[in-house]
Amino acid sequence: MVTQLKFNTTNRSQFFSTVRQRVNAYFKDNNLSPNANGAMWTKAIFFVTGYFVMYGLILSNQFGSWAMLGMALAMGMFAAFIGFNVSHDALHGAFSSRSWVNKWIGYSFYFIGASPYVWKITHNVVHHTYTNIPGHDDDIEIAPGLIRVDTDEPVRPWQRYQQWYAFPLYSLASISWVFRKDYMKFFKKTIGSYDNSGHPRREYIKLFVTKAAYYIFFIIIPFLVLDLTWWQFALGFVLMHIVEGLVLGLVFQLAHVVEGTSFPVPLEGIGIDEAWAVHQMRTTANFAPDSDLAAFLCGGLNRQIEHHLFPKVCHIHYPVIANIVRDTAHEFGLPYIENPTFSAALVSHYRLLKELGKEAVPSPVPESVEVTV
Template sequence: MVNPLKFNTTNRSQFFSTVRQRVNVHFKEKGLSPHANGAMWAKATFFMTGYLTLYGLILSNQFGTWTMLAMALVLGAFAAFIGFNVSHDAIHGAFSSRSWVNRLVASSFYLIGANPYVWKITHNVVHHTYTNIPGHDEDIEIAPGLIRVDVDEPLRPWQRFQQWYAFPLYSLASLSWVFRKDFLKFFKKTIGQCDNTNHPRKEYITLFATKIGYYVFFIVVPLLVLDLPWWQFAIGFVLMHMVEGLVLGLVFQLAHVVEGTTFPVPVEGVGMQEAWAVHQMQTTANFAPNSALAAFLCGGLNRQIEHHLFPKICHIHYPVITAIVRQTAHEFDLPYIENPSFSSALSSHYRLLKKLGREPVPVCVSEPAGVPV
């Protein structure tokens, strides 16, 4: 790591030790494992079975063009839900106490054209440590030059309309991920400020082999099997990924780029003025916490606060630890940012994009060893 950014380890740092102790006591008193339970395995099975079934039905060639297109759109949504509900937990090591089980379940990421090794670096290590810090967290670099989130970035004339064109851009996220993002991130010398040059040799092979495998199963095989002209297949393939990209983009943006969240910048020579856990409370937001549908589809990412504090706890348990985290945050006079519904979070995201596209927004001038990833 180049010039590692440090978080304050004393300023209100008792918050994390207190909330962690309370959550641990909860699991111990209830006799619960923090990993996947029967409901979680059933949920994972549902999404994986649905995804593979839709893929098989499309390739069966037994349906009309419009029916296959509809199934392709649903397939795109299921791909996003696998990422949220299956792969994400496993890559964090939250699915099981056994590392080999987590690796096996994490391999579901290959089915949707993504690479778990690259994601672990960019998401588990960089995003979870340097959340919303410009120049460090590349997840807030949504579309450089087009979407302005960093207030130090020059304000361009077209960005006054970014609250409108951001959403179509989000729909391109999956296509970019499958064809560009993993390769770009893998071969970058640094991600944020983290050294990214020492990859195991097997990961080079895995990256290219699994990408080729995805291209074969989702491009070559359908073109050979389906009784469709190539341009109809291309439309279906692109629209499938646009649905997947829009779902992925919205869920991730509503967790960090909404009103109330901050984009702190380090103090030169000092680092961050807050403790890591306090920083997470200032940069992360929940949405639709009482919606069973949001919890089922989003893999707990609608409770992003709990996820960022406890990424190694399976998301199936987030509803029961939410009250503990919220109460402890209030006791320490920390923000607990929450939008009551998906639509209210979407409106908040829209308003923040509009504001960031029209005027400079003040930022907080503000990571620790042992950050949970």
């Protein structure tokens, strides 16, 4: 039997009720929907169109191998941006007020070889509830045994170098998703404290059918159609996913695994001794909040604080509600963790990995000191 991890609700924080009331008032007073607006729809169409244009140009077989490689790399980036800007909002129910619209737009996740059903469990339910809690948040188990973010985890000698090898590992995120991760997560009986058994029969069928479709459209058909050697095709496919994986991996890590964020350990018999929303403020960070480019490309995930508090609000609105969240957090004496630029967040992530891995560095043996009397 799985024991559910609980947050402290005895003295429920007034922070969340206050900030939620203020955000709701903003939308009501300005007669705005919290869902997608025209700019959001335009952005979604841009990324989906760019992805399929790259795919069509490659399959046209009218270009040289170097040109096709460039298109494959661009396609990898477009795939990541679809995940951030289109699928992510839809799977949270933020794209539209109509559930069937969110459902169908969420199917865009299949374009990048990932399962919407598995994502909604591991991300929407588990990660958003148990953010940064070791043993419960599956998203911070980046590469168990290789990357250490839990201070209670045993230290391995090689982790003294994790600040260097973590980044190449992130680039494998997408290819792992396509061939390994979804299957592994789907068949795990538990994910943290979440009971992951008893999937509907239709989800078994959808998992295998959609994975097969991805393999057909992105491996078999291109391999048969393109005038490339097997190794040229394999290189292009792998590099496309390396680019996609690196973009995906970096954005998600810079939101939770940076200096200032906490990784709370549940108290036995108590759980997490604070309210859920307060927990989110301590475990989540923004980066490049004033960058229009970051907001455009990252689907608002550069403003993870707003996203974690209001996952059903479309990310196109985050820049405005961020002011409300920040002011309310300060009013209640809560942290509002931000790195001003992408590079600052990257450096902070590097430093945290180095700090968490430095225990693997042997302490220098002190030289013997001769004492004379």
